[in-house]
Amino acid sequence: MTGSSASDSSCLIAKSKTNGTEMNGNTTRNTYTAIENNTYSYEVIKDIADYLLDRTTIRPLIGIICGSGLNSIADMITDTKVFEYEDIPNFPVSTVEGHVGRMIFGYLENMPVMAMQGRFHYYEGYPLAKCSMPVRVMKLVGVRYLMATNAAGGLNSKFKVGDIMLVRDHINIMGFAGNSPLQGPNDPRFGPRFPPMTNAYNAHLIKIAKQVAKDMGIENEIHEGVYTCLGGPNYETVAELRMLRTMGVDAVGMSTVHEVITARHCDLTVFAFSLITNKCATGYDSSEDEANHEEVVTVGRSRQAVCGELLCRVIREIAKECPNKAQVK
Numbered sequence: 033m034t035g036s037s038a039s040d041s042s043c044l045i046a047k048s049k050t051n052g053t054e055m056n057g058n059t060t061r062n063t064y065t066a067i068e069n070n071t072y073s074y075e076v077i078k079d080i081a082d083y084l085l086d087r088t089t090i091r092p093l094i095g096i097i098c099g100s101g102l103n104s105i106a107d108m109i110t111d112t113k114v115f116e117y118e119d120i121p122n123f124p125v126s127t128v129e130g131h132v133g134r135m136i137f138g139y140l141e142n143m144p145v146m147a148m149q150g151r152f153h154y155y156e157g158y159p160l161a162k163c164s165m166p167v168r169v170m171k172l173v174g175v176r177y178l179m180a181t182n183a184a185g186g187l188n189s190k191f192k193v194g195d196i197m198l199v200r201d202h203i204n205i206m207g208f209a210g211n212s213p214l215q216g217p218n219d220p221r222f223g224p225r226f227p228p229m230t231n232a233y234n235a236h237l238i239k240i241a242k243q244v245a246k247d248m249g250i251e252n253e254i255h256e257g258v259y260t261c262l263g264g265p266n267y268e269t270v271a272e273l274r275m276l277r278t279m280g281v282d283a284v285g286m287s288t289v290h291e292v293i294t295a296r297h298c299d300l301t302v303f304a305f306s307l308i309t310n311k312c313a314t315g316y317d318s319s320e321d322e323a324n325h326e327e328v329v330t331v332g333r334s335r336q337a338v339c340g341e342l343l344c345r346v347i348r349e350i351a352k353e354c355p356n357k358a359q360v361k
């Protein structure tokens with residue numbers, strides 16, 4: 033369907049109600065709509081992508097997700113076309129402070145991008161597949177790279193508040209408990225039933241980011257490490273943090289992992305970093321170390337210019353490597 037509008041969302045529902053979907057050789061009859069089922073079918077996601085593409089001539093190659101307090105990364109985008117989430121058919125809304133709820137199409141370093149100012153979290157009541165559904169929209173829009181940012185608590189004793197951790201790998205703890213954004217029937221148009229995650233975070237882009245950090249003179253504020261996502265919304269107990277540290281976690285948050293799994297499933301190249309907004313308390317006597325969201329957002333806002341510059345410079349390097357992809361408006 034093309035040319036749909038916000039008021040057409042009922043039409044999407046009606047359409048998916050009548051569809052039987054062929055997935056991995058099995059015929060799955062959708063007796064409920066994809067959305068009532070809390071999973072988004074390929075057709076519904078395609079409709080969302082078409083809604084966006086019908087309203088702009090920008091064809092993004094890079095998808096950006098702004099973490100808590102990091103909205104202004106997207107303010108650097110030029111020649112913008114802005115979509116409020118509430119106007120996009122079948123799109124969830126952001127309910128968290130520091131996540132404004134806007135999809136911005138435009139250009140960074142002459143590269144066409146789309147950026148989410150506001151992501152969806154499991155603790156908001158959204159299932160993981162719904163939290164990461166916008167990544168599939170990005171894929172169907174034509175995006176090749178996902179750049180995800182987040183605010184996270186620093187567990188590694190070397191990390192200071194305000195430092196940036198380039199995500200080298202993640203531990204999918206929610207997956208240990210059987211919760212995955214890929215749960216349910218697999219649609220091979222997105223990717224395989226059993227996707228590998230060995231090189232989820234692109235090593236070349238990490239290398240570029242490290243060089244960029246040197247060029248910016250912030251090499252002492254940049255680290256590489258392992259991120260994990262917990263369900264939230266509560267922050268961690270001391271015992272939980274001690275366990276995570278033993279497991280090899282360097283930074284802990286409430287997002288990104290399911291987005292990256294979804295991105296790798298549909299073969300997007302992934303780059304991600306965490307802004308360390310607080311130091312995790314691994315002792316009971318450190319009451320000043322108690323995490324709170326106000327501090328998370330404040331630290332995010334104070335460091336978003338640096339985070340934005342890092343991201344832009346990495347994009348500049350990507351543009352150099354694929355000059356035919358960069359577009360002059």
Ligand SMILES: O=P(O)(O)O[C@@H]1C[C@H](O)[C@@H](CO)O1
Pocket residue numbers: 098099100128151153181182183184264285286287288324325328
């Ligand atoms: O969206 P991100 O992962 O950047 O936000 C983190 C996790 C929670 O949403 C919030 C907690 O303060 O910050």
Ligand SMILES: Nc1nc2[nH]cnc2c(=O)[nH]1
Pocket residue numbers: 183184185186262264266267268284285286309310312323328
């Ligand atoms: N889970 C979790 N998420 C965060 N986001 C920002 N800081 C934290 C933290 O300490 N823990």
